[in-house]
Amino acid sequence: MSARVVPLIAAAATLVATATALAPMMARAQAGRTLSAPSAFAGIRDPAARSAAMFTEAGKVLQHPRCLNCHPDGDRPTQGDGYPHQPAVQRGADGLGVTTMRCATCHQAANFDAGHVPGNPKWQLAPVAMAWQKRTLGQICEQVKDPARNGGHSLAEIVEHMAKDELVGWAWTPGVGREPAPGTQAAFGSLVKAWADSGAACPTR
Ligand code: HEC
């Protein structure tokens, strides 16, 4: 074997060892990126515990930055992993921004990947009553069920919104350089529906 090949083989062995050590970490990261189907919870006998467990699974989406950035705790959206929106835009009376800083000035009907600007025809900030940032998943659960805080909607309408709304759906096609919400909107929708059908119990935390 030539002297030049031996270091190459040693380098390859190091790479394999590194990949092996990283595998469990990557498997854990991957688990956060997928959503279990409602059937995965069939083994939980107590209906309230089963319902709450399905909401906890759906919480991987609800508490993902793609949703939280538009459901902020205050009047300014966040971006990226949750840092304040640059520039310092404000919600305004209609959730569409103030003066020249209207959302649609920059956010078009579709993602503009060349400029790294996300877009959707309905782009605007969620009302303050629908703030999810800095809330526990249990608090978010109580809030989305409560017509006084969810825009006057029935549980069925909220399920429909999560499963079908196009602006919610943007979270799975967020444009280049942005991590999509875990799973698919359809998988998320079926979890939320199974949660509602099983009594819409909330996690205690
Ligand atoms: C002056 C231009 C401008 C205005 C006005 C503006 N935005 Fe943005 N916004 C951006 C840009 C650019 C980004 C992308 C930043 C990045 O990720 O690099 C962004 C990102 C975002 C994100 C982050 C999406 C994500 O999850 O990554 C949200 C949410 C958002 N804007 C909401 C709003 C809302 C709501 C309004 C109106 C109240 C608004 N923006 C007004 C330029 C603007």
Ligand code: HEC
């Ligand atoms: C671009 C901003 C934006 C993004 C991104 C966004 N939302 Fe919203 N959301 C809104 C606005 C605006 C409303 C209120 C208007 C309406 O009811 O249609 C709202 C309302 C809701 C409601 C209704 C009631 C409530 O209690 O909050 C639900 C449920 C909801 N969003 C779920 C989601 C989920 C799940 C995601 C991520 C997968 C998400 N949203 C991402 C802007 C956004």
